[in-house]
Amino acid sequence: MALEFDFVVVGAGSAGCAAAWALAEANIGTVAVLEAGPSDAHPFVKVPFALIWLMNSRRDWRRKTVPMQSAGGRQIKVPRGRMLGGSGSINSMVWFRGRRADFDAWEMPGWSGAEVWETFEAVEARLTPATHPDPHALSRDFARALGSNGAAPPRPDFESAGVFESNMRGGRRWSAADAYLRPAQTTGRVEVLTGAQVDRVAFEEGQARSVHLADGRVVRARAGIVLSAGAIESPAILMRSGIGQGAHLQDLGVEVQHDLPGVGQNLHDHPAVGVHHAGPRGGYGLSWRQLPAWGLSPVNWLLRRKGRLTSNVVEAGAFFRVSEGDGPPECQVHFIPAKLGWQGRATTWGEGYYADVCLCRPLSRGALRLVSSDPRAGPAIDLGLFREESDLDMLARGFRRLRHLMAEAPFSERLPEMYPGAALGDDLEALKAQVRASAGTAYHPVGTCAMGEVVDAGLKVAGLQGLWVADASVMPKITSANTNAPSMMIGHLGGERIAAAHRP
Numbered sequence: 001m002a003l004e005f006d007f008v009v010v011g012a013g014s015a016g017c018a019a020a021w022a023l024a025e026a027n028i029g030t031v032a033v034l035e036a037g038p039s040d041a042h043p044f045v046k047v048p049f050a051l052i053w054l055m056n057s058r059r060d061w062r063r064k065t066v067p068m069q070s071a072g073g074r075q076i077k078v079p080r081g082r083m084l085g086g087s088g089s090i091n092s093m094v095w096f097r098g099r100r101a102d103f104d105a106w107e108m109p110g111w112s113g114a115e116v117w118e119t120f121e122a123v124e125a126r127l128t129p130a131t132h133p134d135p136h137a138l139s140r141d142f143a144r145a146l147g148s149n150g151a152a153p154p155r156p157d158f159e160s161a162g163v164f165e166s167n168m169r170g171g172r173r174w175s176a177a178d179a180y181l182r183p184a185q186t187t188g189r190v191e192v193l194t195g196a197q198v199d200r201v202a203f204e205e206g207q208a209r210s211v212h213l214a215d216g217r218v219v220r221a222r223a224g225i226v227l228s229a230g231a232i233e234s235p236a237i238l239m240r241s242g243i244g245q246g247a248h249l250q251d252l253g254v255e256v257q258h259d260l261p262g263v264g265q266n267l268h269d270h271p272a273v274g275v276h277h278a279g280p281r282g283g284y285g286l287s288w289r290q291l292p293a294w295g296l297s298p299v300n301w302l303l304r305r306k307g308r309l310t311s312n313v314v315e316a317g318a319f320f321r322v323s324e325g326d327g328p329p330e331c332q333v334h335f336i337p338a339k340l341g342w343q344g345r346a347t348t349w350g351e352g353y354y355a356d357v358c359l360c361r362p363l364s365r366g367a368l369r370l371v372s373s374d375p376r377a378g379p380a381i382d383l384g385l386f387r388e389e390s391d392l393d394m395l396a397r398g399f400r401r402l403r404h405l406m407a408e409a410p411f412s413e414r415l416p417e418m419y420p421g422a423a424l425g426d427d428l429e430a431l432k433a434q435v436r437a438s439a440g441t442a443y444h445p446v447g448t449c450a451m452g453e454v455v456d457a458g459l460k461v462a463g464l465q466g467l468w469v470a471d472a473s474v475m476p477k478i479t480s481a482n483t484n485a486p487s488m489m490i491g492h493l494g495g496e497r498i499a500a501a502h503r504p
């Protein structure tokens, strides 16, 4: 027997939790939230520092790109949260709205900076972002780079450094599942199903009527279906449902419901490249000196919600320019006071610190395609990094400036650069080669169901009834900083607008 609700929200991530809350608040019927992954009830999710063990776990979709010619033929990791809270349950919780001008640049009615700012206020009333009360001394040092006084978080609007704001509460992660989904469940109108991976949407006379799960179950929707499965899965679900580029779908044997070539296109992310420093007296790391502190840290967290386990790892950062002129910064820096990610491993013996620089507004675009109509097969992801030569040039300049910044920041304990190492020097061509050979991303994919191409300003899928997309995939252009807060804003405002459109 099919389950039946008024609305079905697919994906309980940052945006999906907010959208489900908005639909429940509007009191226009019952809402099912279908989440492929498990619950978020795990200490690694709640304890901020433990996020380093969530990547590559069963709570990560563990996607990777196809070999990308423009990035030296490499395949790059595309981690995505797979549980209640979505990527917001494995992320570093760095909190940024972006610049108002980022939203103006979308050129979509109802989504200008002035219009979305009010919704951000509402999102922040629930997520309560704040700077960490006790960051690592190295983060406090870094926060005084670029002439900043270290007292305020950095801003994407002008050159600045600082300790980041993050969405923690009382020393633990406070995700959209905490701030939106669980309060929505108390209305009695929201039912959450975990372990419910959606294969496709089915239609009756152009109206989205049900979702089919990978395990064969069917969930019916009387009023409509909201896809919030994120920038990788929402377009994949649309394609498996017959919505996308007709010829591509036919090749895979998928019956075309609606030829919509924009689905899966316009994929982009913040490309990033990093520098490792290592040596004694560095940041959080594994060393004889730090063993007593690590030993005490679980007790400190459990009893006092204090200490190193409350670190969100990516504690501080900066924004700076690399070209002439007085426009907004083109680059963002993330600073990690720990020896982390060395040779791809979460933890290694030794101490150090790390920083990377990413492009705030890359121009390169990639695309996502299905390899099979089977929902268990992940899509082919091509982030298209550095297809535009100007991105490579600008990130190489950003990398040059980052390495100078690391040499000049007022660290009380300065460590030598371990990778790529001083021998690399300042030559732009050599730096470009290093970027091509080692860059990844900030894990912020967006744009694959872009407003204006795939969905309209009300987030409704073009040409179909009762089907919307509300998540990071609808951003026509990426915002200038981290994308979690904008994704929640999209879920919150999108959910309110879907509910308003549904009211008689």
Ligand SMILES: Cc1cc2nc3c(=O)[nH]c(=O)nc-3n(C[C@H](O)[C@H](O)[C@H](O)COP(=O)(O)OP(=O)(O)OC[C@H]3O[C@@H](n4cnc5c(N)ncnc54)[C@H](O)[C@@H]3O)c2cc1C
Binding pocket: 010, 011, 012, 013, 014, 015, 016, 034, 035, 036, 037, 055, 079, 080, 081, 082, 083, 084, 085, 086, 087, 088, 090, 091, 092, 093, 094, 095, 096, 196, 197, 198, 199, 228, 229, 230, 231, 233, 234, 237, 314, 442, 443, 444, 445, 471, 472, 473, 482, 483, 484, 485, 487, 488
């Ligand atoms: C490791 C990492 C670190 C990050 N750090 C930061 C940071 O510090 N600050 C920041 O602002 N941003 C950060 N981000 C990015 C940010 O978390 C995302 O931009 C944001 O969570 C996107 O929200 P979303 O709702 O679009 O997708 P998601 O939050 O990814 O939610 C999608 C949900 O849909 C579910 N789903 C997918 N497919 C299906 C299906 N077929 N059926 C049912 N359910 C499905 C997923 O399991 C997931 O729960 C980070 C991301 C990662 C991965």
